[in-house]
Amino acid sequence: MEALFKKYFWVINLVVLSVVAYLIAQTVVDYFATKYLSTESDDISLTASNTQLVLLEKAEGDRVGEVLTRRRPFNVEPEKKEGGDCKPDCTGKQCGSDGCGGKCPGECADGERCNQESGQCELGDEESRQSKLEIKLLGTWVNPVDPSFRFANVLLKGANTEMLEVGSDVLGEAEVVDILPKFLLLKEGDRLTHVGLWGDAAPKKKAGRIRPMSNNRPKASSSARTTKRGRKPKYDFSKGVKKVGDFDYSIDRQMLNEQLADLTQLGMQARVIPNYRKGKYEGFKLVGVRPGSLYRAIGIRSGDIIRSINGSAINSPNKAMELFTQLRTSSSIKMEVERRGKIETFNYGIQ
Template identity: 25%
Template sequence: MQDFVKRYFWVLGAVVVMVCSLFAAKATGHILEAKFLGDPAHGPKIVAAPQPTTTTAKPRHDKDGTQMEKRNMFCSDCTPPVATTPTNTDPSSITNTSLPLVLVATNVAPTDKDSYATVINTESQRQGAFGVGDQLPGASGKVKEIHYKYVDFENSGRIERLVLVGVTPPPTPVASAEPTPTPTGEGDDLQASIDNGIKKIDDSTYEIDKKLVDQVLANPMAVAKGARVVPAVKNGKPDGFKLYAIRPSSVYAKLGLTNGDTIQSINGFELTTADKALEVYTKLREATSLEMEVTRRGKPVTLKYTIR
């Protein structure tokens, strides 16, 4: 079971078609990070690389007078510094990938053959666990290195980097960056779609425009920052996902969710284990009506959604 969770507990994606496509990636990332990355006792020891230091040469006596020429005759303790070779420590020397890939989690082992990364292609919805030498979905080359917070792989004849979801990637070097055109007002268009695409019928019933659902499914990370989603634990066992810091203009608020809500299940499927999450995603991605069970201030609340 543990091996199954490691390999297949990826982004919950569009569990609620709309809702879970927004927060599942972040929530699943938190679970996997806490399970596999948060406990230093289960990971290989990391030793910080020593920083290069400037050293001074020890006094040496010679017979040709060279040392006397180089030394300061007015300072007997002064010796000429030894020149050091500068090292390139630029962390952004590798280009961040522009492919529609999301790195959900990594499992770094002492050997490359036992290390793997869980990756999903948000366009084709292909996902899985990939090791060194495997080809990521949508990439033309193979995985070169797997680290705790990023994966380096070959694509289009060069090495590109995919950073763990939730981790801010370093700035891409100007020399190797490829300009990606961004439509003017893209964020404003998405916010307008959210405002116009969700209709509140009453406090527990909502209608969602199918076009908005398709737009969110195509780019779920665009709205993932509207709230903080963390795994809920009760009596030492997984108990859904809890929401904090919901922005008033976010899709979470538009769908009737409030700070402190704990999402327990969707259409009767509990969001507790890896196989349950995968089952929910598979069965509900094309659903047209949804019922979400939420615990709010200790009381159960049912939110109903119709997709038109």
């Protein structure tokens, strides 16, 4: 054993020398690190206020401090400007604040209120008046997906049927300001008026939403009467629509007029979505077409895209509504439909 210990005693010497060398090296490193790499606490100034924010101004002198002061990364309260530096700004505003504690010179008309956020005049909360113009609301079409897709079908002076949109002129005496599921809101001079479907009471706007204030129910035709439970009976369109070819149909005029008299109910039979391709309006798509609906009866299926009517391409919402206008007045309609990438031509004869 003693011979073995003497033989490998050099290993013990090597281990001891390694440990001593490591300790010496560590001591030297710690000494120089403390002397040259440490930073006194007095060299760091961290302050935050409404007028100044300075962070660690050590590297590159005052430049870092100036940048951080300007960006204010830790101070969410915006820097207050002096009263003399504020410049009133009413660009694009009809009313409201000018940004400096004052008001923009514009004023809202009667029946309107000022939206302080947008600076625009909006319909007020008061109830509108019944319009005395010779106009009868036949139906409305309000798309919940595209707010610009809102139309009203009206009868003017008991003779002319027209399709109106927001901004349309009515008999040179009023302007359409909004279209709701059962109401047409007009601005006659400085007064807000309305035309209701079936003579409903005036709508009232609350919290940005206009809703009818009355529970009056209209008298519906025999095809549109409801049951005691309030559910609408299923209409048998087979009596008014006859399929005479693969894409050819014959439609009864009286039945069609009854259905078009209530565009709101017709809109519940399918969803109409504007079809855009590469940012351009190319027809409209019908989705969720219900079984037993008028759309199904005339051959339309979910996913179909109506591209043109009587050779006129549908490249705007107004063109889309021409379909319903022509259904009322034309005796024949030729409609181009895209179905699963294939173009089909539907022909309708209305008698």
